[in-house]
Amino acid sequence: METNYFVKIHGLGNEYIVLDSRHISFTIDDKAIKRICNVNFGIGSDGILLLVASDKADIGLRIYNPDGSEAEKSGNGLRIFCKYVFDHGIVDKTTFSVETKGGIVKAKIDEVVNDRAKIVTVDMGKAIFDSKLIPTNFESSQVDNALIDAGGKSFTVNCVSMGNPHCVIIKEELVIEEIKEFGPLLENHQMFPNRINVQFAKVINRNEVEVLIWERGAGFTLASGTSSCAVASVLRKKNLVDEHVTIKMLGGQLTIHVDADYAIRMTGEVREICRGVLSKELIEDFS
Numbered sequence: 001m002e003t004n005y006f007v008k009i010h011g012l013g014n015e016y017i018v019l020d021s022r023h024i025s026f027t028i029d030d031k032a033i034k035r036i037c038n039v040n041f042g043i044g045s046d047g048i049l050l051l052v053a054s055d056k057a058d059i060g061l062r063i064y065n066p067d068g069s070e071a072e073k074s075g076n077g078l079r080i081f082c083k084y085v086f087d088h089g090i091v092d093k094t095t096f097s098v099e100t101k102g103g104i105v106k107a108k109i110d111e112v113v114n115d116r117a118k119i120v121t122v123d124m125g126k127a128i129f130d131s132k133l134i135p136t137n138f139e140s141s142q143v144d145n146a147l148i149d150a151g152g153k154s155f156t157v158n159c160v161s162m163g164n165p166h167c168v169i170i171k172e173e174l175v176i177e178e179i180k181e182f183g184p185l186l187e188n189h190q191m192f193p194n195r196i197n198v199q200f201a202k203v204i205n206r207n208e209v210e211v212l213i214w215e216r217g218a219g220f221t222l223a224s225g226t227s228s229c230a231v232a233s234v235l236r237k238k239n240l241v242d243e244h245v246t247i248k249m250l251g252g253q254l255t256i257h258v259d260a261d262y263a264i265r266m267t268g269e270v271r272e273i274c275r276g277v278l279s280k281e282l283i284e285d286f287s
């Protein structure tokens with residue numbers, strides 16, 4: 001593999017650049033991440049996925065947001081990463097495990113077209129509702145229909161961790177301008193010590209939910225896998241949906257299965273955009 005080789009892949013318009021730590025000539029730090037993810041001065045991306053070694057799973061993954069912060073988990077990121085390691089022959093099986101900072105997940109390549117993974121399922125682990133573990137600063141043991149104020153407006157929030165923190169707000173109508181205005185205020189709200197990912201969710205029926213997303217460290221995105229799992233688990237807990245839920249986002253849809261014990265399985269498509277080598281000039285600018 002050529003030094004500084006990258007692949008850009010998207011899951012429902014949620015795009016990531018995948019790099020292999022064994023084949024890069026620079027350190028993945030704040031400056032490098034911000035520059036590579038910048039759409040004008042870099043490649044442009046919703047984040048970076050870095051392949052690392054693991055002694056606990058078949059392969060390891062570090063996930064970085066475009067603001068330079070590190071995320072514990074990413075649902076689209078995981079499916080994208082699984083496509084990358086499968087398509088490049090880094091794993092030679094269709095079922096394997098991936099270690100993330102948010103836990104070890106099991107992945108399955110469900111559909112392969114022309115030797116490339118197209119549909120991937122990931123066992124995302126159990127949704128965590130313990131307010132301290134998410135983490136939040138709420139005194140109650142769970143954050144269920146809690147009221148918070150942001151920017152002079154009151155929001156009814158439900159919090160859950162999928163390895164990374166989420167705040168689900170159930171809405172009658174979804175307004176893109178509203179999540180763009182209040183998403184950053186909720187993300188950085190004092191009740192969320194590690195910041196938070198924000199979802200506005202509109203229940204269509206017991207098997208379909210429409211969702212808008214504001215991601216921690218990335219902002220407004222077209223789709224998010226862990227957000228989809230968070231919405232499905234919160235709505236299942238409220239008995240507003242069945243165990244199989246289709247989460248419809250601006251970039252496409254994911255199928256989420258919520259077990260009785262809130263173990264979550266997520267299935268969806270992943271597509272490669274381009275591959276290439278990071279230019280020496282780009283690397284000089286951040287090293």
Ligand SMILES: N[C@@H](CCC[C@H](N)C(=O)O)C(=O)O
Pocket residue numbers: 014065070071072073074075076077164165197215216217218223224225226227
């Ligand atoms: N796009 C992701 C979530 C990425 C991480 C998130 N921004 C965080 O900081 O927790 C997904 O598909 O889950």
